[in-house]
Amino acid sequence: MKVNEVIVKSALSKSSLPGLVYALNPYRGCQHACTYCYAPSVLRENRRWGEFVDVKLNLPSVLAKEIASKPRGIVGIGTVTDAYQPAEREYEITRKCLEVLLKKDWPISIQTKSDLVLRDLDLIEKFKDKDIGFTIATLDDKARKMFEPHSSTIGARLDALRTIAKRGIKTWVFLGPIIPDLLGDTLEELIKALSGAGIDHLLFDRLNIKPGMGAFDQYRDYDYKPIEEKVKELCRHYNIRCYNAF
Numbered sequence: 001m002k003v004n005e006v007i008v009k010s011a012l013s014k015s016s017l018p019g020l021v022y023a024l025n026p027y028r029g030c031q032h033a034c035t036y037c038y039a040p041s042v043l044r045e046n047r048r049w050g051e052f053v054d055v056k057l058n059l060p061s062v063l064a065k066e067i068a069s070k071p072r073g074i075v076g077i078g079t080v081t082d083a084y085q086p087a088e089r090e091y092e093i094t095r096k097c098l099e100v101l102l103k104k105d106w107p108i109s110i111q112t113k114s115d116l117v118l119r120d121l122d123l124i125e126k127f128k129d130k131d132i133g134f135t136i137a138t139l140d141d142k143a144r145k146m147f148e149p150h151s152s153t154i155g156a157r158l159d160a161l162r163t164i165a166k167r168g169i170k171t172w173v174f175l176g177p178i179i180p181d182l183l184g185d186t187l188e189e190l191i192k193a194l195s196g197a198g199i200d201h202l203l204f205d206r207l208n209i210k211p212g213m214g215a216f217d218q219y220r221d222y223d224y225k226p227i228e229e230k231v232k233e234l235c236r237h238y239n240i241r242c243y244n245a246f
């Protein structure tokens with residue numbers, strides 16, 4: 001894993017994701033190395049994904065200057081690459097950015113696959129508007145290890161969701177991308193577990209095949225309708241609000 005310390009000129013970018021105004025990504029590259037990751041295509045990144053991470057060392061100070069002049073708006077943290085990937089344990093760039101945002105109490109929305117986010121609950125719980133979402137695409141941890149080799153285990157994510165909800169912080173889950181070989185036959189047990197973890201709502205999405213994702217060609221014409229209908233039906237049954245993200 002090549003870790004590069006880099007200096008950046010800007011921190012916040014406009015986000016086109018629903019409910020967000022800005023995007024903040026403390027790292028370029030992602031050590032979680034998910035085989036289905038869309039980020040290389042979004043970033044037009046040619047380096048081998050999962051084998052490098054650029055650490056944006058000066059991001060907190062750039063962010064502090066930007067929020068002094070930009071209009072206030074909800075900041076999505078980790079919209080392209082995971083803000084709680086392993087490098088964050090040492091560098092704490094995400095934590096320092098949270099400290100900056102907390103000074104002005106800007107609204108935040110965090111999405112991750114790592115229970116490292118628990119480390120920062122002391123800060124996160126002080127924000128007036130905040131939520132934390134976990135991406136979970138299966139309940140089968142063996143399949144998770146094949147598709148998302150260096151992410152937190154599914155058990156750790158479910159435990160984290162329960163802990164966060166108990167602290168009074170809104171939680172949600174992105175069930176996606178839905179990949180039949182990854183989801184396997186775990187859909188009902190997964191939604192039941194999410195209901196037990198007290199999540200506020202669930203977003204779901206099918207696998208979108210981007211350039212460079214030839215390994216997933218077999219799903220190009222896959223009929224996702226039955227799975228999507230099943231997700232909606234199970235969410236009704238287990239009393240979870242759910243939204244199709246595409």
Ligand code: SF4
Binds near residue numbers: 080081113151
């Ligand atoms: S955690 Fe997200 S950004 Fe990181 S490799 Fe996986 S899908 Fe890509």
